[in-house]
Amino acid sequence: GNSVTQMEGPVTLSEEAFLTINCTYTATGYPSLFWYVQYPGEGLQLLLKATKADDKGSNKGFEATYRKETTSFHLEKGSVQVSDSAVYFCALSDRGASRGGKLIFGQGTELSVKP
């Protein structure tokens, strides 16, 4: 079945450091891919998405490229800030209408950015 695997956390970085959070997936067909972010005490928010191979999603300085050949969707940011401290979830959505828009989430990666 479909699945998502993320690198384990927590990830601790200093402010202005480069961030990479790895995400790989297993899916049949051509899923859409998402990164969600969860700040402390809040629900998940969509950070960025990509709907087809080679698409690049970007938002708030974060980027991720849909790589079909490596089944990956790694999250990157060139210079992190303390305010980026949160838990990041990678997810996929099977395009089939019968799936009802169901998302498959990875286990989440906690990011802590120190001043």
Place this chain on the structure above:
Amino acid sequence: DARVTQTPRHKVTEMGQEVTMRCQPILGHNTVFWYRQTMMQGLELLAYFRNRAPLDDSGMPKDRFSAEMPDATLATLKIQPSEPRDSAVYFCASGLSSGGGNEQFFGPGTRLTVL
């Protein structure tokens, strides 16, 4: 600013009591999802609906959990009787299902503590 709303935000109850959590999806969305988040298990999908019809509730303990959508503006998740192991944050999310893998919008969650 359209948002998913959830009530109550916090609930403390004693074992054996009935708990009802409510969710108002974003107007116009036709899919609704219930998730449970714990430190040990992460984010688990409990049930989801499309056009108010249940599509999958295989993630729910059937003997004590029930999910319904009495109308398009209200989704409920009920636990009867509640147990300490049900302590978690319960999230509702809504979205549009068109087979294209659309994003889900999450509510702020209900933090449930069962003593």
